[in-house]
Amino acid sequence: MTTEDVPLLAGEHLTRVFGRGRDAVRAVDDVSLALRPGEITTVVGESGSGKSTLARLLLRLLTPTAGRLLLDGRDVTRTSDTTAYWRDVQAVFQDPFSAFNQFFTVRRLMARARRLLGPDLTDARVAEALEQVGLRPGDVLGRYPHQLSGGQRQRVMIARALLVRPRVLIADEATSMLDASLRATILNVLTDLRAETGLAILFITHDIGQACYVSDRVLVMRSGRVVESGPTDEVIFAPTHEYTRRLLADVPRLHG
């Protein structure tokens, strides 16, 4: 194996079981995937298919029941230095409502990255991150989350992740709260970052339209398992699995 073949972040046979005995739920069941620099991988699947659980495993917010996690080829499944890990791997979550501490202003939320960034955390860097997602820093920095609309909150969350300048970004339904125009803008921000800095992105969505627009590879998940995966064009325009076809059929269309 040459060094170029080593993926930035890889999961091998990741499995996570919640509960015990008869109540056990295999939220993620033997999933393997590899994220490479400059590549956007999309996971699509219905609600409850285990997408968020997979994201949390890759973020080391959950420990896998089985399987390994490799960063730059190193096994990091059980290492204790999560702070260093989070300098490389950041995330944006699905729900901009519960993702905020309601007692913190945006400024304090951003300032919390101090443990990760140390003196690199400057006002200018915070402002830049906010501007990347189309927010005016002066406008939002002093606000509490309840003073922001849903879409504004989600953009603050994306800015928080970008502030760290990670090498891997995991976006768990990060754009589902945004309107079409903003969504396109944010997706363009992500694709540009990927092109400029070689960011590896795991983009989780239930919207095949978005998957189609941004991704290089697509994984289709159902009940914790990957049922189909491959290059975007193949999976979306020539699906082989019946489940993928159903997902495509359920996409609401604008015309006709």
Place this chain on the structure above:
Amino acid sequence: MSTEGPATDLAPADAAAGQLLTARGLRAAYGPTVAVDDVALTVGTGEVLGIAGESGCGKSTLAAVLSLTARPPLTVLGGDLTVDGQHLDLAGRPPRTWRGGVVSLLPQGAMNALSATARVGDMAVDVVRAHRGRVPRSVALDLLADRLDALDLPRRVIGAYPHQLSGGMRQRVVTVLSTLLDPRLLIADEPTSALDVSTQRALVELLRELVGRGLVGGIVFVTHDLPVLRAVADRIAVMYAGRIVETGPTAALVDDPRHPYTAALLSSVLVPEPQVRRRRIGGIRGAPPDLADPPAGCRFRPRCSLATDACTDDPPAVGDPDRYATCWWTRDHPDERLEPSL
């Protein structure tokens, strides 16, 4: 303030007959930020009205005003509502009896406000008892079970705590709970945004069925998601910076938008088609205006590619109350199609 524009175009006589909801001159603000500015709406009986618009344009604020749930720092500056023939001047205090039974709000993010220590079944019993007095537990649970079945939710949900459900399940539970009492008018704020396409479809079908069976008189469906509105709404009103800029029957509005903003919004929708992969789809350039200090005249002017000098004056509502767009370009080019030009 409402000398020109759609609010006055809607004479009361037009609006009264057959309408479930008539709202006129709605204005509401968070301090200096006027998030809803002179909005007029009608919802017919059995109709689903979609409200579309980008993030921060005031959709949730409008939902709060319509559902009488505005509380500080949001203040309602004026406007009046007629629901089911009952008239209400919003400048006064809303009567308690309206909330819940007449208008019910399904708030944005409600799925996360569920009490963490109660089972879904207990919540349903609470909801029913809060409005109907001492109803046997089994009656409330039966009602819940029926609705769960209709949404393809497993019955184990009844005994589950919210944290045991996935996001999609919670949203459906919240929807079921807020329609248990069959309100006349349901205001649903972004109910589908957190859902996957299959669940969205199920939810949309449930809402349509509730309206179809007359259990809910009508729905105001707030979302940023135009394809979902295409599926659920009979009519769509497009909001921009606190105002309604275009309204019309769903198909007409989507196929032939008459306002440049609507056209731009429609053209940034991502659909799983091969051409989407080859093209860079830009959002609308620029940012929406600061609602504390909106630009004079057309509020879309700084971002509009068709803007002319005329646009510094308030644009007229072109069309009739059921199908209008407030735009100078549209007035001057009545027969020209708006090409998405971004």
Place this chain on the structure above:
Amino acid sequence: MTRLTPRFHVAAGIVAAVLLFGLLGPLVFRGHALGAVVGGLYDHPSGSAWLGTDNIGHDVFTNLMYGTRTSLTIGLVAGLFATLIGVVVGTLAGYRGGAVEEALMGVTNVILAIPSIVVLILISIALGTRSTLAMAVVLGVTSWPWTARAVRAQAASVRTREHLDVARLSGAGTFSLICYDVVPYMLSYLCMAFVLQVSSAVLNEAALSMLGLGPSGGVSLGIMLHWALAWESVRTGAWWAFVPPTVLLTLLAFALLMLQSSLDEVFNPRLRRFVRRRRTTVAAPPPAVRKAEAA
């Protein structure tokens, strides 16, 4: 953001009035010094002794002011102790989960299972002379398990919120997470738990004192009742010896409970019926009082 209800104002008003009476009363009404003999055995209320005198000729009104002060001090200090211990134990258990939770809750349940009145009696006897403060600490230390249990449930539900994950990803440590991300979400709840603990401590003090185990060398509402009962005021019809402390105790406990439930309304406005918290598990007052009354 929150709107105060009339119930809250009434309850807070009564509590404030009792507080003022206990704290400022002795400074305002300076007719008699505490412990001064101003009359005979159970003198009727009169112009100089507004509520008559007790069994050894002390002014009942003066006793009442100082007694209220002692009872309140014990209630507040005990409430503070119980809430603090309960919060630390409950938060740790709820937040950490797993083995930590099981161990801490094991201890809590053991302490919960021991009849607190017995412990109180044993400790009270063992202490020999009992200062007001010692009494308060004893009461606080024996009543935290209710708060711990309730706080654990709260912490466990806050723990599942996504904002904790976001904070972790920003590098926040456990201590910072607990202080800034967990505890603030329980503040309203802690407020209510504290009020409940105060009211139960006040009642427990009264129960112990009535049994003759009150703070030595002072006067509290419970001690007044103890004397009144021991010196047969009920049989002799000297109502002024036992009615005023009973009324004050009842008033205080009632107002505190009402404050607690109105705080619930304030913190959880029923914006949406189904979203409201079902509060069946707020730390209930220990049943010691009822047992003591039966005894």
